[in-house]
Amino acid sequence: MKASDFFELIEQDLKEGKAMVSYRLPDKDAVQLLSQTSRGVFRIKDFSESGFIFAPFENSENPLFIPENDCAKTVLPFFEKAIFQLSTTENSSENFNAEEKSAHINLVGLGIETILKTELQKVVLSRKEIQKVTASAAEIFKNLLSLYPNAFVYLWSHPETGVWIGATPETLLRTERTKFSTMSLAGTRMRQDFSENNWTQKEIMEQQIVTDSIVSKLNDLGYSEAVLNVSETFTSEAGSLLHLRTDITGNFKMDTTEIGSILKSLHPTPAICGLPTKVAREFILNHENYDREFYTGYLGLINMTTEIKRSNRTRNQENQAYSSIRKDSALFVNLRCLKYTEGEVAIYVGGGITKDSEPSLEWEETVSKTRTMKAAL
Numbered sequence: 470m471k472a473s474d475f476f477e478l479i480e481q482d483l484k485e486g487k488a489m490v491s492y493r494l495p496d497k498d499a500v501q502l503l504s505q506t507s508r509g510v511f512r513i514k515d516f517s518e519s520g521f522i523f524a525p526f527e528n529s530e531n532p533l534f535i536p537e538n539d540c541a542k543t544v545l546p547f548f549e550k551a552i553f554q555l556s557t558t559e560n561s562s563e564n565f566n567a568e569e570k571s572a573h574i575n576l577v578g579l580g581i582e583t584i585l586k587t588e589l590q591k592v593v594l595s596r597k598e599i600q601k602v603t604a605s606a607a608e609i610f611k612n613l614l615s616l617y618p619n620a621f622v623y624l625w626s627h628p629e630t631g632v633w634i635g636a637t638p639e640t641l642l643r644t645e646r647t648k649f650s651t652m653s654l655a656g657t658r659m660r661q662d663f664s665e666n667n668w669t670q671k672e673i674m675e676q677q678i679v680t681d682s683i684v685s686k687l688n689d690l691g692y693s694e695a696v697l698n699v700s701e702t703f704t705s706e707a708g709s710l711l712h713l714r715t716d717i718t719g720n721f722k723m724d725t726t727e728i729g730s731i732l733k734s735l736h737p738t739p740a741i742c743g744l745p746t747k748v749a750r751e752f753i754l755n756h757e758n759y760d761r762e763f764y765t766g767y768l769g770l771i772n773m774t775t776e777i778k779r780s781n782r783t784r785n786q787e788n789q790a791y792s793s794i795r796k797d798s799a800l801f802v803n804l805r806c807l808k809y810t811e812g813e814v815a816i817y818v819g820g821g822i823t824k825d826s827e828p829s830l831e832w833e834e835t836v837s838k839t840r841t842m843k844a845a846l
Contacts, residue, residue: 516729595819635806638707764817
């Protein structure tokens, strides 16, 4: 299939208002399109379902999903990336409304004050920015595919949610047979002119808080530290941004029915909410003064059929006729995202606040993050 035909299908689905999603997994060439064939609205009941899930930050008990057995599947085997890059030098702080900047700085200041006076250790504070656009949703999606080969890039449309587009660097949960993996991701720096040893103590501590929380939650589910593999912390690249990252892997105790309990335990992580979770969530809901909707929720494949073919190198030619079928999941935190309506987008962006945060620098971090999304507009 030609790329032009593939994106025409996306445009047609959007025009018809179908429930659909197009996506590319990190470091993969193929772009997938799932178009729901019925007009029904489907919700996850017990996380044993197979399909594509789209969950909000709040009230994610029964999130929307597109069932694998009720959708048409189309694959673009290879997406040829356009030749253009992110601009990392433009300082766009002055483009923002002074009131908007002041409001976020004041919010961060209140967060720091609360951390110093209460049990709150970390809180992730965000904002929404409205930007006029002339590009279509499919064009923005194509640009993100070019700009972010290492991210999970998606375009989701549903009558219940509208159109959302994003390129997220953060895995919430991946499964393959009896194995699962997750990650802690925190700290943000521009890639340009940054060396490995430039991470500050504030950023290192912020990332360690996320790692410790994830490990603790998995311990509470019965996955002891002895059976979890926690990697060394390393610098991970996402477009023009760098983050501190730790990978955490393990084996299911029983089988993949554990997915639901792990998801409910991990979400929301300290990387997108804070710690303690309940206290941070209450602070966010009481003080951010807007609805995050699906920003910092999660999305992706749940129990999707994967066909694994035998290697063509085998000497036993009969074996080549066989393949194995398994159910894999690949779920991601909904970061670096925007909500699209005709003529404008709402860009969502935030950052982790600790006692060592500096409000003006936290504002600049959100500016850097919005710039990565604006490059695709």
